[in-house]
Amino acid sequence: MPEEPIEEQEPKHGGFNPPEVERTTSTAPWNLVLNGYITSPPSGSMHRGESTLMTADIGGPGNALIDRNVTDSTFVFDGWNVRDVVSMVANMLSLQGALGTGGTTYVEDLGTLPAQVLNVGPPGNPFWQAQDGGSWLSFLKTVFFYSGLAHLEVAFTPNTMIPTIVKCCPYCRTLRNDDPTSYKYLSKHVSAGPASPGCLEADAIRTGLMQPYSVDYFICASAYDAGRLGLDYSSLVTPHPLSSNAWTVMASTINSPELAVDDEYYNQVTVTGVRYGRKETPLSATMTDWHSVHGDIQTHGCRLGHIRSHEEGPLAWANRQAIVNELAYALYAKYSRKPLYVEVTCPFLPSAELGRVFAIVGAGRLGLDGKKFRVVSYSHSNIRIDNFADGTTLRGIWIGDLPHDE
Secondary structure, eight states: OOOOOOOOOOOOSOBOOOOOOOHHHHBSOSSSOBOSSSEESOSOBEETTEEOOSOOEEOSGGGOBSOOBOOSOOOOOTTOBHHHHHHHHHHHHTOBOSBOGGGOBOBOOOTTSGGGBOOOOOTTOOSOOOOTTSBHHHHHHHHHHHTTSOEEEEEEETTTTEEEEEEEOTTTOBOOBSOTTSTTBGGGGTSSGGGOHHHHHHHHHHHSBOTTOOOSEEEESSHHHHHHTTOOOSSSEEEETTEEEEEEEEOSEEOOOEEOHHHHOOSEEEEEEEOTTOTTSEEEEEEEOHHHHTTOTTOSSOOOSSOOEEEEEEETTOOSHHHHHHHHHHHHHHHSSOOEEEEEEESOOTTOOTTOEEEEESOGGGTOTTEEEEEEEEEEOTTTTTOGGGSEEEEEEEEEEOOTTO
C-alpha cells in the first residue's frame, strides 16, 4: 500500500518576538549553570516540582561532598532574611550563596512579602535553629518550603566552577519577586501547580511562542505528525519555524503515560500549625476538591468518588492563620492536579532543563496527541555519541493541551 503523502501546512503556532531578557537574572540559571553533567546523581531530578537533591558527589577535584551535618549549632535564624540564611549556610558548606560572580543572583528575592523573612518563635523556643546532627541542606530545604515552596538546587557556575545554591520557583525555575504586576510574582507561581499562570507566562517569554503554544520541544512521533502541523522534519532536531528558542524533535521512543494516583494525588489537603504562644491551640486550614470526591467530570484532578487526604504538620513555625492558609492553598494546587506523567527518549538535547515544556505531536493511540508536559527529570545517555537518536530522556508532568484543532 503506497505511503500516504504528507500535506505540508503553514506553521500553526503563533509567535512573537520575546523581549530581550538576561535569563540568569530571571530564571534559575539556564546559561551560567551546568546541570546533569558534573553532579552525580544528576541535579535534573524533581518530584512534582519538589527538589529531591539533598546530597551529591561532586565529580571534580577532590570529589568533595556538598552537604554536611550540623555540629555544635548555636545559630538562631529567627527574624533573618532568607537570602542571609542562604549566605550563612553557603559559608558553612563552602558553596556560593545569594550572589555570584559580578553580582549575578541565583537566589530569588521576595522583597516585602512575609515569606522573605523567617518568623520569630516564642522566647526560649526559636523556630529556626539547625539541630545538631541534622543536615544543613535539609534545614535549608525547610526554610525554602516556608519561603514560597521554593526549589532547592546546588549547581555549578562554569566560569568559576564553584557549586552554587539556587532558590527558585518549584515548577518553572523562575526567580520570583514581590511585584503583583509581574509574571514573576510569587502567588502566580503556586496557584495551579506546574500549570500556574506565572509559569505559563515565563514559558511564553522563554520560547518566543504565545500561549497555548509556548513549548520548548515539539516531540513528534513521526514525520507525518510533524508535517500536518507545518513543522520542519528534515532532521532529527530542527529549529521551530517561528522561534529560534523552540525545537521540532523526532522521538525515538514515547512510553505509555503513567497516572500516579496512589503515590501523588490528593483531593483534600490539610495543613496544621500552632497558634503563637498557645501550644494547646492548633491552627488548621483544609481545601477539598468536592468534584473529585463526588466523582464529577468537572474536576481538574481525578474522579475518585471518595476523599484522599494529605496532611502537613503540625508545623511549629506555622504560627499564624495566614501562614497556614497560604500553605494549604499552594499544596492543594500542587497535589490536586492530575498526576499524569510521560517519558520520552529523543536525540541529544543539550538545552534540556528542569521546568522546560515539551508537547507530544502524534501518539494518538496512547492518548497523548497534543498534550503538554513540564520536565520534572531528564538524563543524557553516555552512549549518545554512538547512538544520537537515544541521547536524552525527558520525563514530564501534564500541564495542559494544545488546541483541539491542531
